[in-house]
Amino acid sequence: MLDLPLLPTPPPVPDAVPLSARLALRERPAGAPLLRQQWSELLFLHWPVPAELLQAHLPPRLQADTLQGQAWIGIVPFEMSKVRTRYTPPVRGTHEFLELNVRTYVHLDGVPGVWFFSLDATSALAVWVARTFFHLPYLRADMRLDQPSPELRQFAATRTHGGAPPATFRATWKLGAPMPPSEPGSLEFFLTERYCLYASNKDQSKLYHGRVAHAPWPLRAAQVLHLESDLLEGHGLPTPTGKPVVHAGGPVQVELWPMQRV
Template structure:
């Protein structure tokens, strides 16, 4: 991991920067795997870019919007995981997930996310993701329930009693339009990671988000602190709900110079 106290990598100039667009900027050459994301809840807080810089893989820097970067806490249901054009994996291909993510860009200007942790309530996907992409999945207990128009997510990491999160949300059928910061945070077409001594970019594509008006009723979190960042004390700056999208991931490419 880079030294969290060094600002040099954060200040490095990297151009051009891929624009934030409502649709994926390019088509995938090949689909490595497919999945459906459902009932997504996005919570976001501003965070110190210098703190973030030390948590990103080599070859990337914090992605900024008007000089600020963010940490996201995202709750959703993963459904119908499938590889290539094969049918979805029964049972093991559907699970709930909660992740802590940061926002990155690389020397080619590609914007992405960096996962600091991914809670999952199925053990086999945890082991598979760690073995293939070295993603920081954690085997956790996750409960998600609808109560009329109110949605509850609750998670606790197995073996780590102080790592968990909860969100309680009221959702309406009224569409809502994200503001520029929310577009910056949710229009992401790949992830940056590091595996086997190299940093990589894993592209994805999905239809345009469809958000609905929602109200945050309650929340709690200790996953962000467990991921190496300051624990949020204030309510999130942004709260979004999306019914879901089908997603396709392409093949990873190594970042130059890493």
């Protein structure tokens, strides 16, 4: 029997952002928020993607956020309700609607956040407000969320925004048991505990940063029974391979602060 030398164990790949910086963003920002709303019936669908591939689709100053060297891309349908500003009561046409976003995770100078490739919504007024005042790539779409049973959800979306790439999404999922709170440093924490967002103007010459505050996500296990989507391909992103990492979430009460140029 040959006595082969033991190969050294490769060192772990460091995360893009230290855990302390992620935890710091859980602290509620000072001052009054601009918007308050509720997010519910979320389905988090995530696929791993090479960070270098993702980087080519980001504004120059943003860097892909990674966990143990791995970047992720996600599709998240959900219901938004109780939307109001700090100055006004809920406005009909904007206070309750469905949303579907395509997102990834980034950081700027070590501050982690969410980058949205697109955000489809059923409210034309909400789309106009978000595009005008938050610099976010909102698009109009027809959507429907059904609940055939207490544990089943069905979500369907067809983009209707003029000039935007066509896109459709269909998903059926079954809710499972509640999950324990996400452990800091875990994949669940990395994918769902996000407390700021980034946006840019059309030519990506200006970059904006906004803060978000809410309680840690109450997550549930979920099983996807049916999934059809061409959302990622419409952004020139690779077609996902393999099954997604799936979580269900909500409801949470959310506060949002004004976007600031960075």
